[in-house]
Structure formats: C-alpha cells, structure tokens
Amino acid sequence: MRASFHPDYRVDLGPAHPYPMGKYPLLCQMLLERGLLSAAQIMTPVEAPLEMLARVHEAAYLSDLEHGTLTSAAVRRLGMPWSARIWRRSRLACYGTYLGALAALEDGLAANLAGGTHHAFAGHGEGFCVLNDVAVAIRALQSDGRAHRFLVVDLDVHQGNGTATLFAGDPDVYTLSVHGANNYPAVKARSTLDVALPDGTGDEAYLAALGPALQTALDDCPADLVFYLAGVDVMAADRYGRFSLTRAGLAARERLVLQTVRSAGLAMVITLAGGYAATPHATADLHTEVFAAAAELAGDRPT
Numbered sequence: 001m002r003a004s005f006h007p008d009y010r011v012d013l014g015p016a017h018p019y020p021m022g023k024y025p026l027l028c029q030m031l032l033e034r035g036l037l038s039a040a041q042i043m044t045p046v047e048a049p050l051e052m053l054a055r056v057h058e059a060a061y062l063s064d065l066e067h068g069t070l071t072s073a074a075v076r077r078l079g080m081p082w083s084a085r086i087w088r089r090s091r092l093a094c095y096g097t098y099l100g101a102l103a104a105l106e107d108g109l110a111a112n113l114a115g116g117t118h119h120a121f122a123g124h125g126e127g128f129c130v131l132n133d134v135a136v137a138i139r140a141l142q143s144d145g146r147a148h149r150f151l152v153v154d155l156d157v158h159q160g161n162g163t164a165t166l167f168a169g170d171p172d173v174y175t176l177s178v179h180g181a182n183n184y185p186a187v188k189a190r191s192t193l194d195v196a197l198p199d200g201t202g203d204e205a206y207l208a209a210l211g212p213a214l215q216t217a218l219d220d221c222p223a224d225l226v227f228y229l230a231g232v233d234v235m236a237a238d239r240y241g242r243f244s245l246t247r248a249g250l251a252a253r254e255r256l257v258l259q260t261v262r263s264a265g266l267a268m269v270i271t272l273a274g275g276y277a278a279t280p281h282a283t284a285d286l287h288t289e290v291f292a293a294a295a296e297l298a299g300d301r302p303t
C-alpha cells in the first residue's frame, strides 16, 4: 500500500508541549521495520499550493499563517505556537492526504502518515489542527474532476467539528463521526451522521455502535472515495480520550472498517488523526494497527 510521508511532518515543539510530534517518523520507521510498508511505496509530498488551500480556507486566515500574524487568541485556540515550520508541515500534510487520495483511487487503498486534522475550520484552527487536509483533498479532487462524492469516516474520539462544518449542507460529502459525547469539542457541530458515545465506552459497545453506523453511511452515500480518520485516542490509557478500548478492540475496529469499506468495493485513504498515549513511540505503535489490518486484508506483505 502506498503512503505519503515527509520527515518534516515532525516539528519539534519542545518537551513541554502535549502534542506527540515524534509519532510521525516513528510510525514510518515501524511500518518499514515490520514489513507493512516498503521504501518504494513512500510518496513524498510537496507543500500544498495556496490556491489549493484557498478552496477551503479563508484568505485572511491563510495570510495570517503565511506571515505569522495570527493573534495570540488564535494561537491559544490552535493549541500550538505558530512557526514557519508548522505552516510548512501543515501544507505538506494536506498534500500528503491529496497524494494518498490519488493513490487510493488507483490502487483501492492508500494512506497518509499524517493528516486527519479535523478541528480546522475555514477561518481558524483549533485543537492542534491548522489546516483541514481532508477538506483540502476533497476540494482538489472535485476541482480535478477525479472524484465527486465522498464519505468521511471519522473515528477519532473527538468530534470532527471542522470537517462537519465545512461540509454542512453539501450533498456530495457525507460526514460520519463516532466520538465521545463528553470529549472535546464541548459544543459539537452537526455531521451527516453523529454517533456520540458515553465515557468509558469499551470494545463491545464501541464496535456494536460502529458497525451499523458505518453500514448506514455506506448505504446512504454512493462515494467515489472514503477518507478514514483512524484516530487512536479511543484507547483506555489515552490522555485526552474518555473511551476504554483495548488493543484488541482497536485491532478489531481497524479490521471492521477496512473489511466493510473494501467489501463494498470503495476506495479508501487512511489518515492518522489523534492519539495521546504515554509516549510518541506508544502512540505510533497504536497507529500501526490499521496498517496491519490492511496487510491482513490484502493477504500479503509489500514486496
């Protein structure tokens, strides 16, 4: 399976910052070491051009990001300090999701080893999300004429409020979000289909809710391409999530999503979204599950 990666996906935010930036190169390394990805399958993104971003994001916001003129309130809301490197990594990640989408349309399944920044809105970022990579990729594909209808399956424990808002009322983009009712954001946006689950939701209840929701979305949306936000902050030990999934439950989730979407004959691109385990290494390790499930589904390993 082809996957986008760039070393500059990681930006050093310092030891005090809660965002596990180290997970990106660690995940790439683990996938290579475990034979879940080969060097030849890595696609290297460029920075998404401004005109590509402008199909989703407001000009004033992009100008602030370009020139480092975000207000201190905007930076607080974003949750990470602005820097030229953050701006660059956000653009790389957007293009990485776009490349992943193109590869998925060709191969059936592909990934970006970043992305899923679903709290980014047209005119502001929040919750560590600067740019909405999935929205940028969707608008680029529509503009290219390569695909027209999309399903976004967002299983990060936090609701995809930015994505839901960006596509509200858009009949060509179906947004499904399965998230913690009491997790951030406090005020939820309206997705096409929202499934809000209580604190402490474990493997069985989670999978019992996910299966029918996924089937409903697939039945209701004849998508050309599915974007999967495979956030791993659903785990019991996650620092920001309120669910209680086990590792086996996470593996079962990844198998369920991949098998359901692929057996429906739809192409899918995987993005990482969130995860806040004890260390970036542990977070990256959790992200390998979706790639292991993909290899299992394919029935072979990359050559």
Ligand SMILES: [Zn+2]
Binding pocket: 156, 157, 158, 231, 233, 273, 274, 275
């Ligand atoms: Zn999250």
